[in-house]
Amino acid sequence: MKFIDEYQNSELAGKLAHRIANCSTKPIRLMEFCGGHTHAIMRYGIRQLVPKTVGMRSGPGCPVCVTAIADLDKAIAMAHLPGVIITTFGDIVRVPGSYSSLQQAKAEGADMRIVYSTIDAVEIARVNPKKSVIFVGIGFETTAPTIAASIIKARREGIENFYVLSLLKLTPPIMKALLDLGEVRLDGIIGPGHVSAIIGSHPYEFIPRDYNIGCVISGFEPLDILLCLNKLVEQIEGGKPKVEIAYPRGVKPQGNKKALELMNAVFETNSANWRGIGIVPQSGLRINKKYQHFDANRAFEVSLESAREHKGCRCGDILRGVATPLGCKLFGKVCTPEDPVGPCMVSSEGACAAYYQYGASYE
């Protein structure tokens, strides 16, 4: 398939792997921020291609995984409100909250629908004028512009029964928070490809400047990732950390101006609650005053019991890069994709799901 096969060429992959092996002299630890990268690395067996000196840790770049349990409880409570249709993207419906899940709420009678695009959620609102349609908006800078576009569309077309529960999160602030925590020594960051397509590469400049490590933005095909690893290893060996783009077909240094304008028109930054990390200032997006009518937080009040984490679940440690899934006692035993305890086992971008699906549990 055009634009895919070129980036899965095994001969070129071999050459890049060879270059990495030739260049790498000391053990290093890199963090792939994005869950999509974790999956690609496992799916294509990239860890088997690169030398053992190149260690990799998963980061907090899985939108389902970083959704705080209290926020999930709120979405579940909203699903049970009379006259409400809850709409959301795939995986989050299966994540266990403190006491239930959206999937469970649906089984108990809540009207919960999975959509692929937020615009479809607006359509559901249009054809159900007597219902309140709440879109549970999870994701990073990647999904924020389309959610903003759906709110603008609803306003323009007078669809007043559409609401968004914004749980949107921002990438650079959480990278900074993790580096400030300093729990894991990192030698470089594999930067997120899709997020950077929106925000560009400039927002990562603080990483080499303040923390003296490099950040190379990668695509999601095996050759993209190998090229990124090659650049990071060269930077580390040469002692010259910087921000680089190893995904030029997707990412421009200045990002996507139109998408950023949409985001800025509807949202403002706010502190956000990250699972396993806690409240991080300026790391989330909430709906601004101009569009406050569409803010589900403002329109609906739900009473919540205090959130309860699942005993023994190490998703928080895994999201901070402190542990790998293999370091969790529940992994593959109590916690499996069929009966997940934590979100990292549910989401298609979660590190535990990747380790489980691609066989790391048998290693």
Added chain:
Amino acid sequence: MNDTILLAHGSGGKLSHDLVEKKILPSLSNPLLNKLDDSAIFEANGRLSFTTDSYVVNPIFFPGGDIGKLAICGTVNDLSMSGAKPLYLSLSIIVEEGFLLVELERIVNSVKAAADEAQVNIITGDTKVVNRGQADKLFINTSGIGIIPAGIDISGANAKIGDKVILSGTIGDHGIAIMSQREGLRFEVPLESDCAPLNKLVSQMLEVSTNIHCLRDPTRGGLATTLNEFAKQSNVGIVVEENTIPVKEGVRAACELLGFDPIYVANEGKLVAIVEPGDANKVLAQMKQNCYGRDAAIIGEITNDHTGRVIMKTKLGPSRIIDMLSGELLPRIC
């Protein structure tokens, strides 16, 4: 006659008889069915194979087929995968009040076309009507009886070390065709479901080899799940090569977009055969003669390593374990 299904169509009274006699029997007519007794009576000699399946697909009409065609092909294929020659089917329809009669006729016509192609007769059936909201449009159950020719012993537990794994064609066509029509997920793909009766393909395969050890149609759960079932049932390891698995461009593109792996996407007209190595090429050549086996390929073999597990050599060279599908396939977020 009204143009929609009424509760009275399921009452057992005159409307029920009208429905059966005017809308169903004319298409499916055969001497055993036409008697309309409480049960069909027939003779059979030999080892019999018996199976049942219910069909609740949404949407009921999809590119390349509909629930009627699916209900016949699915049961015919389940019989065929034991090596049986399908003989007779039952057809039980549960329909929601308000369903359009013209759509029912369309489905019955598909049932007829698929049964004709597979050369099976429907010899008993039932129709029930439920209140609006108590069923989603129309559900079908079919059961089937087939006869297994002498000397045939096919089971998921029969795979032997060294056997070859043959796949009859491209994977994921049905799942992606259905998904492209779902509410909230509509996208244009020039794709049709592969829904097809495979009994002739199987009988042609059995003509050239009696050393076909396992047969299965990789429906829900896809190729990965079927291979895992074989590995566990037969207590063997399986190695497949990603490069040899045929996938249509449109399916690959849709999978890229949705974040799916085609090995987990459903098929309705494909089979996986585990065949003794000496007969594999012969069976493959024979399969390629049949329109439903044109793209058949040898995709791997049975090993005595990693018992109970399936390993895939990826395009880049490294290997990884492929597990069964867990949960539902859901579209990814970003």
